[in-house]
Every structure is written in structure tokens, then in C-alpha cells.
Amino acid sequence: MAKGVLKNRAEPGFSVLLLAAGKATRFKSEHSKVLHRLAGKPLGEYVLRAALEARPERAYMVIGHEAPEVRKTFERPGLTFIEQTQQLGTGHALLVARRELEQCPSATLAVLVGDAPLLRPETLRALVEAHGKARAAATVLSTYLDDPRGYGRVVRLGAERSERGQDGGRVRAIVEDRLCTVAQRKIREVNSGILCFARIKLLEHLDELSNQNAQKEYLLTDLVEVFQRAGEKVLAFPVEDSLEVLGVNDRVELARVEKILRLRKAEALMRDGVTIVNPEATYIDEEVEVGSDTIIEPGVSLLGETRVGRACVLGAGSTIAGSALGDRVSVRHHSLVTGSRVASDASVGPFAHLRDGAVIDQGARIGNFVEVKKSRVGRGSKALHLTYLGDATLEDRVNIGAGTVTCNYDGVSKYPTIIEEGVFVGSGSMLVAPLRIGKGSYVAAGSTITEDVPPESLALGRARQTNKEGWARERAAGGSEAAAAGRPRSSTADATAQGGKPSIKPLRKTGDVAVRQNGSVTVIELMAEITKSGVAKELAQSIRQAAESHHKQLVVNFSHATSLDSGATGELVAAVQAVQRQGGHVKLSDLSQEAYQTLEAANLHHFFEIHPNEADAIASFGKAGVSGG
Ligand code: UD1
Ligand code: MG
Numbered sequence: 001m002a003k004g005v006l007k008n009r010a011e012p013g014f015s016v017l018l019l020a021a022g023k024a025t026r027f028k029s030e031h032s033k034v035l036h037r038l039a040g041k042p043l044g045e046y047v048l049r050a051a052l053e054a055r056p057e058r059a060y061m062v063i064g065h066e067a068p069e070v071r072k073t074f075e076r077p078g079l080t081f082i083e084q085t086q087q088l089g090t091g092h093a094l095l096v097a098r099r100e101l102e103q104c105p106s107a108t109l110a111v112l113v114g115d116a117p118l119l120r121p122e123t124l125r126a127l128v129e130a131h132g133k134a135r136a137a138a139t140v141l142s143t144y145l146d147d148p149r150g151y152g153r154v155v156r157l158g159a160e161r162s163e164r165g166q167d168g169g170r171v172r173a174i175v176e177d178r179l180c181t182v183a184q185r186k187i188r189e190v191n192s193g194i195l196c197f198a199r200i201k202l203l204e205h206l207d208e209l210s211n212q213n214a215q216k217e218y219l220l221t222d223l224v225e226v227f228q229r230a231g232e233k234v235l236a237f238p239v240e241d242s243l244e245v246l247g248v249n250d251r252v253e254l255a256r257v258e259k260i261l262r263l264r265k266a267e268a269l270m271r272d273g274v275t276i277v278n279p280e281a282t283y284i285d286e287e288v289e290v291g292s293d294t295i296i297e298p299g300v301s302l303l304g305e306t307r308v309g310r311a312c313v314l315g316a317g318s319t320i321a322g323s324a325l326g327d328r329v330s331v332r333h334h335s336l337v338t339g340s341r342v343a344s345d346a347s348v349g350p351f352a353h354l355r356d357g358a359v360i361d362q363g364a365r366i367g368n369f370v371e372v373k374k375s376r377v378g379r380g381s382k383a384l385h386l387t388y389l390g391d392a393t394l395e396d397r398v399n400i401g402a403g404t405v406t407c408n409y410d411g412v413s414k415y416p417t418i419i420e421e422g423v424f425v426g427s428g429s430m431l432v433a434p435l436r437i438g439k440g441s442y443v444a445a446g447s448t449i450t451e452d453v454p455p456e457s458l459a460l461g462r463a464r465q466t467n468k469e470g471w472a473r474e475r476a477a478g479g480s481e482a483a484a485a486g487r488p489r490s491s492t493a494d495a496t497a498q499g500g501k502p503s504i505k506p507l508r509k510t511g512d513v514a515v516r517q518n519g520s521v522t523v524i525e526l527m528a529e530i531t532k533s534g535v536a537k538e539l540a541q542s543i544r545q546a547a548e549s550h551h552k553q554l555v556v557n558f559s560h561a562t563s564l565d566s567g568a569t570g571e572l573v574a575a576v577q578a579v580q581r582q583g584g585h586v587k588l589s590d591l592s593q594e595a596y597q598t599l600e601a602a603n604l605h606h607f608f609e610i611h612p613n614e615a616d617a618i619a620s621f622g623k624a625g626v627s628g629g
Helices: 043-053 067-074 090-096 098-103 121-133 199-208 220-229 251-271 471-477 480-484 491-497 535-548 566-581 593-601 614-623
Strands: 014-020 059-063 079-083 108-113 138-144 153-156 171-175 189-198 234-238 301-303 319-321 336-338 353-355 365-373 382-390 392-394 405-407 417-419 430-432 435-437 513-518 521-526 553-557 585-589 609-611
Touching: 014 043, 014 090, 043 059, 043 067, 043 108, 043 121, 059 067, 067 079, 090 098, 090 199, 090 220, 098 199, 108 121, 108 199, 121 138, 121 189, 121 234, 138 171, 138 220, 171 220, 171 234, 189 199, 189 220, 199 220, 220 234, 382 392, 430 435, 513 535, 521 535, 521 614, 535 553, 535 566, 553 614, 566 585, 566 593, 585 614, 609 614
Parallel strands: 014 059, 014 108, 059 079, 138 234, 301 319, 319 336, 336 353, 353 365, 365 382, 382 405, 392 417, 405 430, 417 435, 521 553, 553 585, 585 609
Antiparallel strands: 108 189, 138 189, 153 171, 153 189, 513 521
């Protein structure tokens, strides 16, 4: 076994066995509990670190559920894994470890549970020491809880009820919560899950464990009763701060412990001179370093191995992960910085994204909606608005205009862009990589640059502008087409606007309505009384159909109709409006006096364009100068 963590051990000699084979049953999770993330690290990492920091002679970890992942996550020199393929209880985990324990050199074995992340190494050492001094066979690390539910109760000899002040009393049993009597349930002293054993005695009695209980599990805690029956001395060692032995058995407890860890870290930083505006709404991983006089606004996350210098301001909602920031750096609201470096006096954000090895040199400025990937931005350079810099190198004092993009990817490979010192890139430029823009050059706004630019040049890469004078005026005078521009368009109008000539489809023939074409004008002639049932509908349908087939100039000839009623008028108005919406025109001709009066009575004689006869109506289209489309 490697000896990495084992040298320099302090007395008394002891070894640790960490139980971590269980599934996260109460997490309702498929994953091992020790792999669940707590304040940025796997849950099991905390107690493992505390155990190793206490300098044991040997360190063992019992793994089972998701063993390969767990092994990979926690592997380190000096740690021996023991596999418990079937998880039949904490006592069974010890049975499985028997062979290793027989070879263990230590007099004392501390058994730890994987879900006690707040345990301190000092407490573990104190437990081991107390255990050694008292020459006990076993010592339970206990604590007193106001709400002991869920924990195993420490039942002391001579009293079913255990109170403070009886700490000296030997322990008769540890009874799991679900197996407690009513009286035992009231006991406030609980088992932390962490126990010390005299190793030889443990091995002597281990086989006396049975699974003959309601759980059908081998319970490590049953060893206390076994020892007691054998006349061995079992003691409890209560820890002062009960938080230290808080077990994490579900996600509510996970969040509770996360909050405690976050607050501890925030408080340590605040004591070291960092201002944290709202510590409860700030998420700082344990190994993060922050210099004094830095201000951290609410909602900031500092994750992984992140270093922040002095006098920085980290704006609300920003996340900085695995990154290094110099002094006086400003990260403004809602920026995301991952795996990147920002030198002193630089500023980033709001809403900036630095990633994958972005390097922002001293005094450089990255503004809003700017993404920088695997790129270096030289001293004093600026990219302040709506820009993407990928695989780019910007030397010093480069100015990148709004909306500039380094086009670094052709769908297969990534290519570099090099922008030399003092270059000015105008807004809206597309810099197609691979590309080098020489020192002191200018790129005109709106350019697409595909070839290298020599130093001290102006690169213009855009189509020349042409102005067509009077174009809009002519368009406005163009009548129906132009007038239609502001309205919701039919497919007809769209086709026209796109310059395509709409195709005029032949029209359907019906009995009561005749349709014929006169030049660009479509004449729809009523062949029956419009008041006759169904005729008005048929007329309206013909009008609509004509318009939909790109006939825009319509005349409705009423010469075979004498009367008109409100129902027919309604149909007619709706059809005419439909045509107008598509940019077409409908005119009426040959109305009888009676029909005209009906329109007049309804005040609709101005709504329709009415002509005395068909020829006039057709001619009037020509006069207005409306083209047939
Ligand atoms: C355990 C204690 C309980 C104590 C509580 C404190 C036992 C029987 N009970 O209960 O008295 O108050 O911790 O938090 O010890 N494990 C294995 N193999 C198995 C079963 C479990 O390695 O077959 C591991 C788990 O992965 C876990 C640890 O043992 O790390 C404890 O198991 P858990 O189910 O959390 O026990 P608790 O019910 O919390
Ligand atoms: Mg537990």
C-alpha cells in the first residue's frame, strides 16, 4: 500500500474505516450517496478528508454501490478500497472488511460513515484519544439533539432515559430509531455513526452480529450490546457542537448542510477582509481564494479552483469557475467566466461569457454580450458590444467594433485569427479565419474580411452602396400595389412585391354567375336575381375566387338583377372587403334604381364604386393608371 497520507502520524496510532457502500435510498436516487454533490464536491470527500487529516496509520473505504465510480472519485495514495458487493448493513460492511482489519497494525479502529460531512479532524482525534485513555472496548461519538428523530439512540446503563450529566455512564446499547421503544424514542443522546473500537476486541466479537431484527440487516450498532453482554466497556463521547455530526440522509438535509458549509466559507472570507453583500445568496466553494477589499454582490458563485485578487468587484449573478482574476478586476452583472484568466484592472461584462482558456490582459475591457473562447485579448484592448472572439489573438490596444465576429469554424476545423497591435475593427465585421490583420490597420465597418490585411492599411470588404433616387416616391404614386404595402398581404401581394408576375388562373363557371375577362379586368355578371336563394352567396364566392386567383380589377355587372336586399348586400360588402384586403378593386355597374336605393338606404352607396355601365367601369381602371399587376 502506498504510504502518502500515512507518514508523520501522531500518537495514538489508529486506523480509519469509512463506510460508503450504501445506495442513497432516502435520496430516491440511483446514485451512490457519497457521489452526490455538496458545495461543489462529492459528499464523501468531506469525511474522507477529515479522516485523513487526523493522520491515521491505515485508511480503508468500504465501497459497493457504483463501486467503479466511487473508487475513481476518491482514489488517492494510502487509501485501501474494500468491496462490499451486497449491502446487508453497516455491520455486514465490517464483516466484509475482516481480512484487512486482521492485518491492520493499529490498536484502535475508528469507523466512520460517509454521510457526516461536517466532522472535523480534531474531533476525530479527540474521540480516539478519549477512547485510548479510558481503555474502552468501544466508544461512540454521540451528541444531544432536540429533535433526535432518524438517529440511533444511545442507551446508557441504569437509565432508559439519557440526560446530560450522565455522560460518564457506560453505554448498554444503541437502538436504531425505527427499533426504539416509546421510552427510548425520548432519549436525546444520539449516535453520530462514528465509533471507535479496540481492534482486537472487534475481531473477537464481530461474528456474533446477526441480522435477526426487523430490518433483516447486520447493524454495526448492535456490537455495543454484544460487547456489553461480554462485559466489555462501551463509552460515549459527546461532541459539543452537534452540527458536526449531522447526517445527510436525504436532499433536505443535503441542502441544510450545503447552507452551513457556504456560510462557513463566506464568514471566513469576510473575516479576511472580503465584503459579501448577502452571504446567504452567495456560493463559494471551499478552495476558492479571494483577496481583501473585494466586493461580492448577491447571487455570485465562485466555484472550483478559483482565485480572485484584491479590490475586485464581482457583480450580481455572475459565476466564476476554475478561473483566476487579478486585482481591481470588475466582473459586471451576470457574467460567466470558466477556465479563464483576467489580469488586473481589466473589466468584464455585464452579460459576458469567457470560456476555455480565455485570457484577458491588463486593463482590457470585455463588454456586454461578448463571448471570448480560447482567445487572448491584449493589454488595453476593447471588445465592448455583441461580439464573438474564438481562437483569436488580439495584441495590445486593439479596438473591436460592435457586432464583430471571428468566423473561426468551417464546420470541420477551427482556425485562428490574429489581430496585431493597434488595429481598429469597424462594427459589424466578419473576420473569416485563418486571418491576420497587420499592425495599425483599419477594417471598415460592415466588412467581410477573408484575406490577410497588411500593416497600416484600410481593408474594405463590402458591396458598394447604390442609391436609387426617387424610388420611394414613384412607388408611392404606384397606386394599389404601393397602397397595399402597409396592409396584411395575401400570397398574391407577396408574389407581386417580390417582382414575380402573379399567374392568373382560369375561373370556375357557375350557373347564376358568368365570369369573363376583358383585358386586365375581370367581369362578373349576375345571371339571376341576387335576392334569389343562394345567388348572393354564389356571387360573393366568385368575387373571392377571382381575387384569390390574382384577378385584381373586378367589375360586377348587375344588368340581370333588379332588386337587392340586406342579406345580399352583406354578402357583397364582405366579398369586396376581402378583395380590398388583397389589394384589389371591385366596381359595380348596371345597378337598377331599386338596387341603388337599397344601397343608399343602408348608407353604402359611397362604399361601392358604382358606374352606370360595364364599359365605363372597365375604362375607369385605365384612367386611375392602375396596372394589371
Ligand atoms: C447510521 C447509524 C445510526 C446513526 C446515524 C447517524 C447504523 C446501523 N446506524 O444510520 O445509529 O444515528 O448513522 O447519521 O450504523 N453502508 C455500507 N454498507 C451497508 C450499509 C450502509 O457501507 O451495507 C454505509 C452507507 O453508505 C453510509 C453509512 O454506512 O455511508 C451509514 O449508512 P446509513 O444508511 O446512512 O445509516 P443511517 O440510517 O444514517
Ligand atoms: Mg446516514
